[in-house]
Amino acid sequence: MKSIVGLLSLLLALPGCSIYKAATAPPPVAVADARIGSTRAEVLSVFGMPKNTEQGPDGRIDIYEFTDGNHGATKFRIVPYIAADVVTLSLAELILWPLELSVLQGSEGRAVVTYDTKDIANGVKVTKRNGEPWDYGDNPPPAPMQQQARR
Numbered sequence: 001m002k003s004i005v006g007l008l009s010l011l012l013a014l015p016g017c018s019i020y021k022a023a024t025a026p027p028p029v030a031v032a033d034a035r036i037g038s039t040r041a042e043v044l045s046v047f048g049m050p051k052n053t054e055q056g057p058d059g060r061i062d063i064y065e066f067t068d069g070n071h072g073a074t075k076f077r078i079v080p081y082i083a084a085d086v087v088t089l090s091l092a093e094l095i096l097w098p099l100e101l102s103v104l105q106g107s108e109g110r111a112v113v114t115y116d117t118k119d120i121a122n123g124v125k126v127t128k129r130n131g132e133p134w135d136y137g138d139n140p141p142p143a144p145m146q147q148q149a150r151r
Helices: 002-013 017-023 040-047 072-087 093-102
Strands: 052-056 059-068 107-115 121-128
Touching: 017 072, 017 093, 040 059, 040 107, 040 121, 072 093
Parallel strands: none
Antiparallel strands: 052 059, 059 107, 107 121
């Protein structure tokens, strides 16, 4: 009897977990927009505030950590999640919630950007959280921008 009550309690708590995670999933990060020649403000607009900043005589080094999520249109996966919850009396959550947590929440990444004394990026290295090279997919980073002579 206790196991039945425990199972019923779990079924009452689960509905909506995958729906909530899908609705609050992070947006994509335009990683290819952070490149050599970008200003610090442009890099901040891509990655947000750095996790760590080191200031040196030759410039600064910023370390960013970010989550590259899915395109906003993928949030429409909420509709079949709701249908699956209704049809299966929330038993679908036993599959959908772990799937949402493990696969559909985006890729963790890290970027190390070095700047000169004028806060222009002179080095950009983007990797996955585990140190493997970042996969740019169909949007490889463009060639480094040519720095214009400053007057």
